[in-house]
Amino acid sequence: MTILSSPHPKNPSDSLLREKYPIYPTLGIVSVWIGAISALSLMPIDPFPAGALFDSAVALTIGIAFPPILGFFRNPQTILRIENILVLSPIYWLLLDLLQGSYDLVPVSREGIEGAFIAIALFVSGVWLASNSKSWQLPQPxxxxxxxxxxxxxxxxxxxxxxxxxxxxxxxxxxxxxxxxxxxxxxxxxxxxxxxxxxxxxxxxxxxxxxxxxxxxxxxxxxxxxxxxxxxxxxxxxxxxxxxxxxxxxxxxxxxxxxxxxxxxxxxxxxxxxxxxxxxxxxxxxxxxxxxxxxxxxxxxxxxxxxxxxxxxxxxxxxKLHVDDNFLRLSQIIDLVPAKYSFVYHKQIVYVIVRPIPRVFWPSKPIDAGFDLTSAVGKSGVSLSSSVIGELYLTWGYIFVFIGGCLYGILAKMTSPLLLKEQNSARLVYSLSSMTLFAGIRSMLDLVLMSYALIAWVxxxxxxxxxxxxxxxxxx
Structure with missing residues (x-):
């Protein structure tokens, strides 16, 4: 679900959850930044040809994946704890293209590429920070x-x-x-x-x-x-x-x-x-x-x-396994905003929030978030995605990338206690919520749309x- 309830005191089940399905938030923050710094230092002089950023992508992938893998060796099922799924998801949505050497990174600047690595690390840090905070409760229904x-x-x-x-x-x-x-x-x-x-x-x-x-x-x-x-x-x-x-x-x-x-x-x-x-x-x-x-x-x-x-x-x-060119598009957004285009601020959030309202009731409902990446990069007739990290950056720069990671982490924190419940309905909701958040890394809109299945269940x-x-x- 995409609606948050009020925070409540630390849930006594947190300690049991960590004992049975351990996660390492502090290590996760340190590890991802070691990976990001390594990725930046390993960037070649010419980072644009296909495959040139393989070493950098491997370094950041290891930095992201190290804490979940550590938990896996304590309990293999920990790899499917929703916080781990969430922090691992940028590897699929953004870094897989680099790991496969899928395409040339043109037209984009070196600064845009560096900014993309930094943005990924900020988002993952936000997820880990939120996973170490007070518990939030799922909406009652x-x-x-x-x-x-x-x-x-x-x-x-x-x-x-x-x-x-x-x-x-x-x-x-x-x-x-x-x-x-x-x-x-x-x-x-x-x-x-x-x-x-x-x-x-x-x-x-x-x-x-x-x-x-x-x-x-x-x-x-x-x-x-x-x-x-x-x-x-x-x-x-x-x-x-x-x-x-x-x-x-x-x-x-x-x-x-x-x-x-x-x-x-x-x-x-x-x-x-x-x-x-x-x-x-x-x-x-x-x-x-x-x-x-x-x-x-x-x-x-x-x-x-x-x-x-x-x-x-x-x-x-x-x-090669096709994803969505998200790393390239994220780099392009960092190049373009705010140098040539301003941040969209609240427009991105409003566009996502009003998405469930049928257009027959609101004909003038916004059709985009105030920024058209397709036309900005000189293309037409295609739909381009940049992952939720690109959308968060477009909203208000790096600071909102980190805040967005925290918000996604809160959603994961709300859901993870369902792992302790024996009812098959709880396991069903947990499984669907995990994949909803995973798909939600593609875009905020996908997070909302995939949440409809949870509403259907309720x-x-x-x-x-x-x-x-x-x-x-x-x-x-």
């Missing part, structure tokens, strides 16, 4: 939804409800014709009847229904672990999850699939009572398959997956479970 122990019947009922709501957008657009739906899910994302322009109308309400589908794979895993066998309910739920993931992936948004499947993977890993070596390799294999599928989405979102069927083969044009879980409990009381 969300916290209440983590108190349920879902049995097999309720889990299966939730799967049916979430699938029905999640698939409605696609079914409605196709006149509830399954064959039409199947045809268009294999076509280009631009040709599907459920696609729409950037500015939505009443159809935006239908788009929101797809967030209910985000929970299906995790609920499916919960059901399987409850039955511990492939019976009719489990197999039927797997089919529904595969269908939902297929439609969600049609839009080409890799972060969506990352959140949906990643949440299930996290849930499965934290449910283990004892982590064995084969669990670790299985998790790595599943993560690798997820990254491969996300790469396929990039390759085929313009032509549709039916192209694979038509040609009888999978063609990959890219030989709305349905509280109603369904409470009704089930009342029915049981009446029966008794």
């Amino acid at each position: 969300l916290l209440k939804s983590t108190n349920y122990s879902l049995d097999e019947k309720i889990t299966f009922k939730l799967i049916l409800i979430f699938f029905s709501l999640g698939i409605f957008k696609y079914a409605y657009a196709c006149g509830f014709n399954p064959m039409t739906m199947l045809f268009y899910v294999g076509q280009s994302r631009w040709n599907a009847p459920w696609s729409r322009g950037m500015l939505g109308g009443w159809d935006a309400f239908l788009d929101h229904l797809s967030y209910f589908g985000y929970l299906l794979p995790t609920l499916n895993l919960i059901l399987f672990l409850q039955y511990k066998k492939l019976n009719f309910q489990v197999i039927f739920s797997i089919i529904l999850s595969v269908i939902m993931v297929a439609f969600l992936s049609h839009g080409g948004g890799r972060r969506i699939i990352g959140v949906v499947i990643g949440s299930a993977l996290i849930y499965g890993f934290i449910q283990l009572k004892k982590v064995k070596i084969w669990h670790f390799f299985l998790a790595l294999s599943m993560t690798g398959l997820l990254l491969f599928f996300m790469q396929l989405m990039v390759e085929y979102r313009g032509v549709g997956f039916q192209q694979i069927y038509n040609t009888g083969k999978i063609e990959l044009r890219r030989d 709305l349905i879980a509280n109603v369904v479970v409470l009704r089930q409990q009342k029915n049981m009381e009446i029966t008794d």
